[in-house]
Amino acid sequence: MTAVAVDLHAHTVASGHAFSTLDELAGVAAVCGLEMIAITDHGPSMEGSPHDGYFEMVGRVPSVVGGVGILMGIEANIIEFDGSLDLGFDALSSQQVVLAGLHERTPYVGTSELDNTRSILRAMAGGSVHVVSHPFRPRYPVDVGEVSRAAADTGVLLEVNVSLIGRALDRADEDTDARRTVLETSRMLEGLSSRGGLCVVSSDAHHSSELAAFTERAGRIIQALEIDTGMIANRSVATLSEAIPIL
Template identity: 40%
Template sequence: MRLEADLHTHTIASGHAFSTVREMAEYASFMGLKMIAITDHGINMPGGPHEYYFSQIAGLPPSIYGVEILKGVEANIIDGSGNLDMPVRLLHGLDIVLAGFHADTGYQEGTVEQNTGALIAAINNPYVHIISHPGNPEFPVDLEKIAQAAKAAGKALEINNSSFYLSRPGSTPRCNQMARIAARYETMISINSDAHSCFGVGNFENALEAAEKAGIKPGRILNTSMALVHEYLTSLRHGLKKIS
């Protein structure tokens, strides 16, 4: 299986990453990708971007080194109602919004029930497109309920490649479990690198293996096709317009 897009990457703007947008795009081109999303952390992340960063990101070129650039954020879930650390006026201007739990950004780790409720609320937040690393054991959730909620909302859950070898220790069993549950419910999945340097862009090996072993169909993996990514985002934006 080949992926055309990497929808979760971080630049030096995140404060704990190591490459520029240009370097990320250049390496994505080298890796044969057609699209990347620049999804630096939301404004509550220690050392992360200021609001001004997200008000200016629209000025990036639509394509660099022949790679389409989506301008986005990995926002932080800050409460049990699925609210994010990003003002709505900034979310409106972004191409793609990932949301997830991160320590020291506003959300206090709760019980499985509380974490599950918060994540389902984020799934149903109309500005959110993808839930990032839901297999994180630091914020345990009921993966069955999460997969069902994402399926009902038409949202994608992420299988995060970095979770298997670098970030969020202990994630592997839960990521594999989530992959199996997602396959059963045919929940949409996004397989991403979560690269914090250009050298991680397009690194999907472990996450792809988990998806394939779980029997997730290629048509249920969002970034198998750049066209599918566009169709997905357009559909969700259409739903947001209806709500507005």
């Protein structure tokens, strides 16, 4: 029995810097026993990512591929301090899952904790975001107390990014940025838990091998950060669909 049944964050070749197709990811998910995965390619403002028309075509993908439920979504980029995302309203409202985050190689120019926190809070208040991806990264520091409070208030899920946190845990002894990432993520989860908010534990896979390792790595991180499984929205399809309107 694994602690996660769904992966809400995976990239295909369409992102321009990832290496597997949707069918390859679904095949690996089936072997791993995942019930459902979300395909969340990067939003159009990121260098090399797909255009709006790609996201308008999501209805053409079957809801089940190789026995695995497929949710079609986006990892949108927050591009302005007012929380604006880089996808037009029509395409955005067709997505089953909307992740949003701050990224390099996009028009976002903020650097300070104040800029980043304000931008994420406003994106959450906008009503179209289901999940904030990797809420704390050293490149984009945020006030994790403010972010967790706003997430609990708005019902937006905060991500524990297995790719990022796994690397940070591996290097925490010798790298201050890695240690800070683990510490701030733990503080964020404490804040979220104390206010009744929920998180998702996601692979952020850019190759099928990362999805193949997802459940094992997620289990290790859940244990290391002592995450209460009751606050993990993607522990089952049922708990996820209570948290966000996926079906």
